[in-house]
Amino acid sequence: MVTLLIIACILLLVLILLLAFRAHVLIGIIKNAYTGKVGVANKINAIGILIFFIVGLIAFYFSYQTAKPYFLPEAASVHGLATDRMFWLSMTIILIAFLVTNVLLYTFPYLYQYKEGKRAYFYPDNVKLEMMWTLLPAIVMTILVWMGLKEWNIIMDFPPEEECVVIEIMGKQFGWHVRYAGKDMKMGKYSFNSINNVNHMGIDLSDPNSMDDFCPNEIHLPKGKKILLKIRSRDVIHSVYLPHFRVKMDAVPGMATKFWFIPTKTTMEMRDQLGKPDFNYEMACTEICGKSHFAMRMVVVVDEPEEFEKWYAAQKPFVEENASSLNLPVKSKPVEQKTDTMSVAVEIKDTVNLDVLLNAKEEKSVALHINFAPNEFSLSEEAKTKVDEIYTFMIKNKDIKLEIDGHTDNTGDPKKNKELSEKRAKAIVDYLVSKGVKKNRLKAKGYGSEKPLVEGDSEQAKAMNRRVELKKIN
Ligand SMILES: [Cu+2]
Helix, strand or coil: CHHHHHHHHHHHHHHHHHHHHHHHHHHHHHCCCCCCCCCHHHHHHHHHHHHHHHHHHHHHHHHHHHHHHHCCCCCCEHHHHHHHHHHHHHHHHHHHHHHHHHHHHHHHHHHCCCCCCCCCCCCCCCHHHHHHHHHHHHHHHHHHHHHHHHHHHHHCCCCCHHHCEEEEEEEECCEEEEEECCCCCCCCCECHHHCCCCCCCCECCCCHHHCCCECCCCEEEECCCCEEEEEEECCCCEEEEEHHHCEEEEECECCCEEEEECECCCHHHHHHHHCCCCCCEEEEECCCCCCCHHHCEEEEEEECHHHHHHHHHHCCCHHHHCHHHHCCCCCCCCCCCCCCCCCCCCCCCCCCCHHHHCCCCCCCEEEECCCCCCCCCCCCHHHHHHHHHHHHHHHHCCCCEEEEEEECCCCCCHHHHHHHHHHHHHHHHHHHHHCCCCHHHEEEEEEECCCCCCCCCCHHHHHHHCEEEEEEEC
């Protein structure tokens, strides 16, 4: 940084010197003191231009070296390696052309500066030279375009869906939702009419194929297998960006786009290669889509195929996980209503303002009413929408650490309530960590029904007491 600043200062100084000499000549003309002879300023100009070029080249080199640590590592996909090769080939050719033209441009004023008695050579045209500098770039361009087109055709040659792991991606302000086809390997239909604050992707719940589709919090991909992304957007244009795989495709409202690729390195292999044990692949949004655009991040995990199979088999279908919020009967297991019900008989609508925590004293806490299904501790899609606000808050305020306390109402066994509240608090922490918040910034605690917010047994009081509290910790 300091080096760059020094170089910038030197360049500025050279520019000021050149301007000063020019001003000196012009003032001479105005004052009639100018004799019309080419003075020493001409020589100094020529040397100045040369120095400008040399200092510029050194700055160019240093800026490259400074930026190098931020370059992406070697691509982790098959087509990524090919596109990177294309990129660096183009860069090399551009660099050569840049050096040749600029060396000529900056050295000629010095070599051919004014000398007494020397006259300029009149050189109107040279057909051979003109043919060369027209044809050479044309041929190089044609070869580059032809190579690029060949790669592009491979990228755009989609394999049949049956050969791929299909992942549906939905972008919305501000987050991603993804869906896998479930055990039957058939993705259910979707319709924008079905979209609500639980069913973010508009999954058509009347389609039998939708029944086992699942919507995880992070994307898992099997190494070496074909991945097909089917991309949609709910509101504005977003852009699916998986930088390490060199995947980028816009998510456009009203139309489905797609991209396919083959990942070649597992998360573990990449961590070893980079020497960063906490490295994670990610899916980001690369379209400036609104004020919380930066929060559109989802962790991507590349597994060995066997691990992927295990993960896939362990996922719970969307309809099962959100049965209570979707008002669907739960088929898989009967619900025992003995502990804290978390029923939605009375729903508390929070207006979340987490900013009050920023300058608050230790004991200040903010209560959030997040609905869980009875006896359940996994987060429904509706709950995730609320937790996403905590995520956005934590990403904006990088230094803040939070304690997440789970509270239940006083229905049922206090011991079980305490366990349940702890699991719910932990589920929130796990979700935030899965989105990329550092683990050491979060703490989960469960209080069960020990610390009610309000006294009483009314449904309203119970609903008020079923909550999560956020506290700032140091
Ligand atoms: Cu976006």
